[in-house]
Amino acid sequence: MTESPETRNLALQDLYEPPVDADTSRGPDSTGFRRERHVLPDAAEIVLDSFPDAGAASCSFLRLPAGPARNLRLEARDIDRIESCPSGGWLLRPDDAQSPSYWIPHLPMARVLDAKQRILSEHDARPGGFELAAGQVSVTVEVPEDACMDLAVWRIPASDSGITAALEKPLVIETQPLSLWNSQTGYSVAADIYRYLVHGHVYVDRFIWPRMWKICSELDAYGLYNIMTGLEQATGKAIYSLLKRQLVVSVIDRQAADGGWHHGEWTDRMESHYRFHNGAMLLLQAAMMEQPDDVVGKSLERAAGFLSQCTDSTSLGLWFLHDSLEDHPDMMRELCEQTGSTWIPARTLGKSPTNKLILNTHVDAIVVLEQYRGITGDDRYAAQVESARSAARDMLALHPAESFYRIMYRAIRLTLLPASEAARLPLPVRAVKRLTWKYLTPRMHSIKRRFPRLVMPGGLIERHLGMPHYDINYHPVNMLDLARLWRCFPAEDLAGLLDGAIGAVTDSSLLKYWAEAKKRHFSLLVWVEALYHLHTLKQDPEYRRILAEGVMELLDAGLGLPPCLLGGDTEAVKPAVRVPCPSPVNSRLRVVNLGSGERTEILVINHTKTDLKVTWENPVIPPLSWESPDGQPVHGDVSIPTVAAHNWIRGTA
Numbered sequence: 001m002t003e004s005p006e007t008r009n010l011a012l013q014d015l016y017e018p019p020v021d022a023d024t025s026r027g028p029d030s031t032g033f034r035r036e037r038h039v040l041p042d043a044a045e046i047v048l049d050s051f052p053d054a055g056a057a058s059c060s061f062l063r064l065p066a067g068p069a070r071n072l073r074l075e076a077r078d079i080d081r082i083e084s085c086p087s088g089g090w091l092l093r094p095d096d097a098q099s100p101s102y103w104i105p106h107l108p109m110a111r112v113l114d115a116k117q118r119i120l121s122e123h124d125a126r127p128g129g130f131e132l133a134a135g136q137v138s139v140t141v142e143v144p145e146d147a148c149m150d151l152a153v154w155r156i157p158a159s160d161s162g163i164t165a166a167l168e169k170p171l172v173i174e175t176q177p178l179s180l181w182n183s184q185t186g187y188s189v190a191a192d193i194y195r196y197l198v199h200g201h202v203y204v205d206r207f208i209w210p211r212m213w214k215i216c217s218e219l220d221a222y223g224l225y226n227i228m229t230g231l232e233q234a235t236g237k238a239i240y241s242l243l244k245r246q247l248v249v250s251v252i253d254r255q256a257a258d259g260g261w262h263h264g265e266w267t268d269r270m271e272s273h274y275r276f277h278n279g280a281m282l283l284l285q286a287a288m289m290e291q292p293d294d295v296v297g298k299s300l301e302r303a304a305g306f307l308s309q310c311t312d313s314t315s316l317g318l319w320f321l322h323d324s325l326e327d328h329p330d331m332m333r334e335l336c337e338q339t340g341s342t343w344i345p346a347r348t349l350g351k352s353p354t355n356k357l358i359l360n361t362h363v364d365a366i367v368v369l370e371q372y373r374g375i376t377g378d379d380r381y382a383a384q385v386e387s388a389r390s391a392a393r394d395m396l397a398l399h400p401a402e403s404f405y406r407i408m409y410r411a412i413r414l415t416l417l418p419a420s421e422a423a424r425l426p427l428p429v430r431a432v433k434r435l436t437w438k439y440l441t442p443r444m445h446s447i448k449r450r451f452p453r454l455v456m457p458g459g460l461i462e463r464h465l466g467m468p469h470y471d472i473n474y475h476p477v478n479m480l481d482l483a484r485l486w487r488c489f490p491a492e493d494l495a496g497l498l499d500g501a502i503g504a505v506t507d508s509s510l511l512k513y514w515a516e517a518k519k520r521h522f523s524l525l526v527w528v529e530a531l532y533h534l535h536t537l538k539q540d541p542e543y544r545r546i547l548a549e550g551v552m553e554l555l556d557a558g559l560g561l562p563p564c565l566l567g568g569d570t571e572a573v574k575p576a577v578r579v580p581c582p583s584p585v586n587s588r589l590r591v592v593n594l595g596s597g598e599r600t601e602i603l604v605i606n607h608t609k610t611d612l613k614v615t616w617e618n619p620v621i622p623p624l625s626w627e628s629p630d631g632q633p634v635h636g637d638v639s640i641p642t643v644a645a646h647n648w649i650r651g652t653a
Contacts, residue, residue, distance in 0.1 A: 010073070178562070181562065225287075343467075417433075442468070460504045515557045532572070
């Protein structure tokens with residue numbers, strides 16, 4: 001006879017008042033956030049986040065460790081009803097108006113983790129029973145063998161009831177899809193943050209090739225932070241401030257002793273991916289600009305010290321590396337074994353054999369360290385930044401073998417056509433396309449080593465010089481990072497380069513090429529984000545038009561908007577000059593917030609097949625003047641303008 005699995009009983013209230021025999025330790029602790037970790041006698045772990053200067057609301061993460069199959073019976077006292085929450089998850093409401101409510105954003109999750117805390121598999125824990133009687137609710141879930149069980153719960157005291165009310169009545173803008181380009185996943189409601197925030201650390205929300213595991217990602221944390229900032233500005237709701245603080249404490253809590261963040265995306269050595277590390281620094285820098293904090297500042301200082309060491313010397317100058325694999329030949333070999341790729345040691349431009357000379361991460365590191373200097377006044381890394389700028393400038397200026405590359409790129413362009421266009425090519429041209437795809441692009445790395453350059457005829461900007469694979473899908477990432485560099489250093493002569501990069505897309509079918517395959521969708525997202533940054537730099541009408549058309553492509557592809565379009569990206573719009581984004585009554589309309597300071601500017605996008613009227617449910621902006629895409633005034637009732645089907649209008653004040 002099979003024995004029934006053991007049942008572990010736990011009161012919801014115990015997540016906030018752990019027993020005295022718990023092993024308690026303190027995590028990051030400041031006036032803005034506090035994290036405690038409690039390990040119970042049975043090895044269950046509670047991570048408790050509170051916010052000392054912002055009321056008594058707190059969030060608890062519960063993890064039952066992996067072990068034999070068992071049940072968890074979770075009890076909540078003084079609760080008389082459970083309601084589905086419009087912001088996602090469920091609200092547990094008390095029978096006494098003075099008692100706290102609880103918000104459970106997601107069902108408990110059963111997860112299998114490895115020793116490095118990477119997620120190997122996960123699924124909703126299966127419910128085993130539910131009871132509601134006499135002011136008490138209980139739910140039983142089944143925890144499978146060898147899996148841990150995770151649950152996140154917010155306790156919201158009666159004194160913070162405004163948070164509960166805010167969750168119950170989200171505005172349209174709070175429920176419209178947004179997309180994070182790094183993990184290529186989405187966000188729609190407040191509860192979705194806990195698809196990323198797992199037991200107090202931020203993960204990607206997808207299983208990553210080739211090992212098919214989920215890793216921690218501070219770049220996703222930064223994207224979520226920008227979402228929370230934009231929604232906080234638009235709604236004034238306290239919940240978004242608390243979620244931002246929770247992201248900050250979660251990032252700091254995962255910082256290693258060496259000042260860096262380590263990820264293990266490719267290997268068991270827990271290599272650090274510096275783009276993710278830089279995402280952590282961007283998040284902390286944004287938090288510092290909003291509210292200086294000693295704990296955040298010390299974390300940021302350690303992070304800058306770590307990044308300053310992640311470099312290589314080249315004949316062009318200092319080069320910031322892409323990941324810690326580039327420091328170790330044996331780790332590069334392990335990477336190649338894991339992915340089936342080939343590593344070809346080379347000393348192109350005087351680099352180390354392992355340096356892949358990846359442009360976007362190099363530029364990103366320059367931007368991050370320059371912003372760090374501007375925020376903190378710490379200029380210890382100014383000489384490194386200047387040398388790295390010079391290296392980037394010289395790399396972008398390399399134009400050897402112009403005629404040779406021009407001929408090659410006429411052929412390569414054929415491989416970047418959407419399938420519908422490629423099918424219409426004449427047979428001889430299709431033969432050239434096939435030969436290019438099969439023989440030329442796999443050998444581009446050897447050509448670039450002999451004639452090194454990244455900016456190609458026609459304006460396309462390639463990602464690297466040091467790896468055998470070819471990937472033009474990073475062209476918009478290079479554009480984004482160069483636009484950010486231009487913002488940091490206005491004297492850099494990047495206008496012509498970036499206009500050429502834009503023309504490489506708008507004068508071709510690249511947008512359709514990126515849109516037709518899900519694996520290329522991140523290029524569409526970054527393209528729009530790059531254009532947003534460029535428009536906020538120059539307010540160029542042509543940039544605005546291309547941005548609006550890019551948003552149309554995103555929406556037609558079923559994607560959400562990048563977080564920056566809410567207007568909360570601290571790199572583009574400093575906290576003191578943010579303009580709130582209005583929320584449309586009609587959820588089929590999407591709003592792009594281009595405002596800053598005394599300038600209110602929005603684009604209203606209608607990608608449907610029906611004309612739609614523009615009205616607001618949160619009139620946070622002044623009355624606007626409206627114009628069509630060609631710059632002509634919108635006629636009719638300008639207080640309630642109409643956006644034609646699959647079109648857009650611009651409003652300014």
